[in-house]
Amino acid sequence: MNRRKAIQRTAVGLAALATFATASAQHTDVWPSRPITMVVPAGAGSGTDLMARELATRLATALKQAVVVDNKPGASGSLGTNTVVRAAPDGYTILYTNGTNSVMAPALVKTLPYDVVRDLAPVAQTAEGGVMLLVSNDFPARNLQELIQVVKAQPGKFTYGSWAVGSSGHLTMEWLKRQTGLDMTHVGYKTTPQLLTDLMAGNIKIGWADPAAPIPFVETGKMRAIAVTGKTRLSRTPNVPTMGEQGHAFDTVGWFGVFAPAATPKAIVQRLNDEILKIQALPEMSTRVKSMNIAVPPNKTPEQFRSLVVEDTAVWKKIVTETGITLEN
Secondary structure, three states: OHHHHHHHHHHHHHHHHHHHHHHHHHHHHHOOOOOEEEEEOOOOOOHHHHHHHHHHHHHHHHHOOOEEEEEOOOHHHHHHHHHHHOOOOOOOEEEEEEHHHHHHHHHHOOOOOOOHHHHEEEEEEEEEEOOEEEEOOOOOOOOHHHHHHHHHHOOOOOEEEEOOOOOHHHHHHHHHHHHHOOOOEEEEOOOHHHHHHHHHHOOOOEEEEOOOOOHHHHHOOOOEEEEEOOOOOOOOOOOOOEOHHHOOOOOOOEEEEEEEEOOOOHHHHHHHHHHHHHHHHOHHHHHHHHHOOOEOOOOOOHHHHHHHHHHHHHHHHHHHHHHOOOOOO
C-alpha cells in the first residue's frame, strides 16, 4: 500500500514538472506579448542613442511589438546598465550600449554594483568603429602631430572634452598624454551633444566623440576631425587618418551591442540574436549604419559576442592600469 502511494506521489510530481516545463516553453514561445524596453545608458542624440533607435524601429517590426527606447545617461553608463541588470530576466528589458559602458567601467570602478560578464547576457554586436579626435575651428592644428606640438608649447593651457569620465575618448587621450608628455585637463560631459556644442562655440578646443554624432558638424565645417582610433579610416570621413597613420597607433575600436539580464532564457536571447542579425543584413540597415560613420561587424553568435566582451575587458583594464585613471576616490 505504501509502495502504491509512493508511486502515485511520484506520478503526480512528474506530471506537475511536465506541466511547469510546458508552461515555461509556452511562455517563451509567445514572447514577446507586450512592449519591450530598450535601455540606453547615454543621452538622446549621442551615437549610441542614434544606433539604438535605428535598431529599435526595425526590431519592433520583426517582433510585432513596440520597442521603446529609454535613455538613462549618467554615472559613466552604470545608471542605465544597472537598471537592466536588476530587471526581470524575461526579455522585456534589454540594454543597447557601447564598449565604454560595458567593458571600461568595470576596469575604472571596482565597486560597481554589477559585473558585466556575470550579470548580463550578451545578445548581439551591432556595429563597430573608432572614436574621433575633434578640434574647434580656431584651434591651430590640422593633424595629430600639429596638435601635439601646439599643446606641448603651452603646457596646462588647454582642456579637452569627452562624453564621460572614463569613456574611450578619455582613456585614449590619457594614453596619448602618457606617450607624448602632453599637459591637458579632461572635462567629462554628461552627453555628446553638450560636448559638441561647446566645441563649436570654442569653449573647449579639443574633444573626443563617437563616430556618428559629429558628422553633420564636420561636414558643414563647424569643427574639424583630425584623427580616429582603430586600424581603418571611417566610411563618412575617409580623409581623416587613423592615429596609427600619424605615428601613434591606437588600434582598439569601440563597438555597440545588445545585452539582456543574465538569467534571460536562452531561447529569447537566441531569438533576439537571430532577428538582429537579419536586420543587420538588410541593405537599408547596412547603408544607414555606414552613413553614421560606423561599420557593420561580421555576424556573431551570443557566445562569440561574449568572447569579445571578455577580451576587450582585459585590454581596457591594462590601459586603465597604465594610465592610472580611476573613477573612485
